[in-house]
Amino acid sequence: MSDHEYTPKSKAGKWFNDRLPLLTLANHLTDYPTPKNLNYWWTFGGILTFCLITQIVTGLTLAMHYIAHADMAFESVEHIMRDVNYGWLIRYIHANGASMFFLAVYIHIFRSLFYGSYKSPREIIWIIGIIIYLLMMAAAFMGYVLPWGQMSFWGATVITNLFSAIPLVGEGIVTWLWGGYSVDNPTLTRFFTLHYLIPFLILGLVVLHIWALHVPGNNNPVGIDIKKPSKDTVPFHPYIVIKDGFALLMFMIVFAFFVFYAPNILGHADNYIEANPLVTPAHIVPEWYLLPFYAILRSVPDKLLGVVAMLSAILILAVLPWLDTSKIRSAVFRPLYKQFYWILVADVLILGYMGAMPAEGLYLLIARVATAYYFLHFLVILPVLGLKERTIPLPLSITEPVLGGSPNMAMAKKKESKLE
């Protein structure tokens, strides 16, 4: 970035750029050298930016009609749905947008896990990403409380009660979070405030996330370091812009399907019943994107340890760059890791399913095994695998695997043996 020289062509542009180098920044972003072998799994960064902006714009417009008061919130949401011009559309985009946001972020995270994008020198990008993910969960949870339906109320009760597991100060913290002795109007108004704030914190972190990305540049499916710019790279604009744009269109088709054809399928019918502090719905479940962690919470029979396990399951991701001892990034060259990767994907999906089922009998047993495996993967399998695994030799450049059968492979082997 520091070696980037750019002078605007026009005199006015030069005058402005000397005072505030915004045009240099714009030029950096368009010329940004990108590995030419990026596949469609790399388009989700752009898709996520779209999701964030969609949530901010629809959220802003919803806030013009929503009333954050325990007596009026539920009605104001129905008012948005029935009376406000296009209110139904904006709210359905916002509600399903949250699900789409998580869908995209999970693909983005699992892309990183497959291609080792979290490894040196990209640890800071990864950790900022995990913080964004945590903030997304906080924003989604608080947003779900705002309609003040039964699931809103009891979801808020259960999640805030997680803090009561903390010894000694737990109860005090919960009362402080509630601003009373139960979830009530003070809780709703502060959740609304924070729900409004968090997206802007995320926006700031996204800027840092991209900034940190632009220092080493993108990882790529082969996972080797490449020279930038070189024959192995293409400029961000127009190549990646077009590719991201096409992927975004495909994504928007899925998004639109939910908004127009199944707007409530990801929600819960109980949330169309106004909050009632005297009756807990028979079956409380969080939104689908939190289910794996919910399953981990419930699979531990002790209250405090359950909460600790659930939080650890998320926070363990932050130290992943140091748990994975393998220097090879891409799973393409790690035959064993590739298998464990898919087992982890299956494990998380199983946890998600168990989180939606009642915590008893066989479901509970499977959830316990899956929880144990989740931690085993990160704490035992990854550290050991990096030391034991026989990896496939890396190509010299990202062009080499494409050309196939080139003499480069022999050269690569020679070079490797020299290094040893």
Place this chain on the structure above:
Amino acid sequence: MSDKKPKRRDFLFTASYAVGAVGAAAVVWPLVDQMNPDASVKALASTEVDVSSLTPGNTITVLWRGKPVFIRRRTQEEIAEARSVKMEDLIHPEKDEDRAKNPEWLVMLGVCTHLGCVPLNDKGDYDGWFCPCHGSHYDTSGRIRKGPAPWNMEIPKYEFVNANTIKIG
């Protein structure tokens, strides 16, 4: 550092940081404390309930400080069941005699001590309450017997104002 004698300037730095830290804490505290229950919430501290219509074997649920309170007029069998339990069988040992001073009346917060759901009446393996959220079973004294909840359901401060009226809080 350690072998150097602290200078006047080091003292000034330390003193400035200390004063700055105290000042910052003094500013932050009101911003944190404003989230605690306010005076109007605290003012709703007690509620009176007419229980004259309650027959044995029935429960009414009233709202106190935004939380449900179960008032159950227990049957003789329920009382006998609650009082015959051995202390060593309990997760959170409490005598029924201490939980229900007047054995016929059980007054307790209808809040599961796991994560705050409202348990269902006359359900579960111990003829008391069952929490649908994460499967905690409570007995006829509201004591936790099975499941993830760590404690018995809480007994609030209450008193009989007269034969038919209970004052909670």
